Amino acid sequence: MTGIGKTTRQRGRDVAEGLATAIHEHRLSPGMKLNEDEVGEIFGVSRTIVRSALQSLSHEQLVVIEPNRGAFVARPSVREAREVFEARALLEPRTAHSAAIRTTARDIALLRGHIDEEHAAIDAGDHGRALRLSGDFHNEIARIANQATIAAFIGQLVARSSLIIALYWRRRQATCESHAHHALLDALEAQDADRAEDLMKSHLVDLVSLLDLTEPADAPSSLKEALGPR
Amino acid sequence: MTGIGKTTRQRGRDVAEGLATAIHEHRLSPGMKLNEDEVGEIFGVSRTIVRSALQSLSHEQLVVIEPNRGAFVARPSVREAREVFEARALLEPRTAHSAAIRTTARDIALLRGHIDEEHAAIDAGDHGRALRLSGDFHNEIARIANQATIAAFIGQLVARSSLIIALYWRRRQATCESHAHHALLDALEAQDADRAEDLMKSHLVDLVSLLDLTEPADAPSSLKEALGPR
């Protein structure tokens, strides 16, 4: 239904999506070099297409292009990390509010499926996949709110959050946030917009509190930190 | 200071900016075809660069790329128009609040200069330039708020607003919104964050009220409307 890949439509999109998914699932780590020839060979396209995909990703700040040096998976600074979550705090609660009002039974079923998949992934030990699904949950809510423009912004922020989590997550422990998602789902199902808004707000606060945003991490502040026993 | 154009840095950015400015100033109208060869000849670059610029603009939704048909200046639908201003209503008031707290004397001077330039442009009958400067005013406030992520979103929304105004502005009359900008400037100077927030909110409401968002306008709903006496 989603179209077989052999069709003539723009393959740059496919490459960009492939790379984005890999980033979401933490298979590509922040700072990693994205060689144009290599990527092209992997996806079976020429550098022209790869270049287009990388530019696209750089526009949503998943990738940083350094002139004449190439493309790298972005390494959001502590400051950027804060900004991303402040933006999310500004957008997502109100969006959850709108979503609660418009939620249909079909949406609920879809979201429930999402959460189930997420659990399955965690049980299977596939943390990358679990993380991606967790992000998708937020994107789904934005979609339900039926405001494409805001949803697009949230999509970008969720994607960048994935990089931020890769860099600044405190514990190795998997996503323990399923409870928050469950509670949100309940509020949406009850169409309790105010509760959904509050839950989203505190969910985001919780998320940030699980990050360690004290260290610069862009450049190690000391040699010992950079080379010492990890 | 800003680098002479002959340097080796990516010229795609220059082309994109050139086109964006033309769109902001309403020299390029919604729906207009952007032929790759033509644009390339105008800016003195090859299609490769033009293509990159067009993709960039399409990502911020100033341009729509139809596969195998080419790039066109975007024609936001009524629905998109509403969404853009709802997003602005969500982001900009709080941003004005933050900006008011952080405003410095230097910022005030800069904004005042902006407003003056705007007036000068209006007096000179250069509505396009006035409109662009009016948008820049909003961007400046976002910059002062010192949240690059949100500022980038606002930048996009302001740019799209320019297209929306081109399509749905009720009167021929020029921007009569200078008063709102003046009032905002005063609030910022007084560092009265709450007032700045309220002023921004009502300013945006006023802006929307000056738009005619009742008609589809994507396709004229009747022949009479399309061909009748204008």
Added chain:
DNA sequence: TTGCGATGGATTGTATACAATAATAGCCTC
């Protein structure tokens, strides 16, 4: 006149070739 189909021209999509720049390795000097 109206509708359909074919042909030619123009425009976009993609790959590739070449030029420019940065990274690497080797050599020489001290």
Added chain:
DNA sequence: GAGGCTATTATTGTATACAATCCATCGCAA
């Protein structure tokens, strides 16, 4: 052996050539 300079290699930036697609014109028949 350490440090710096040069040459080589690898990678990116840009232009161009070719293929695929679309659009317009024309012709023809009903």
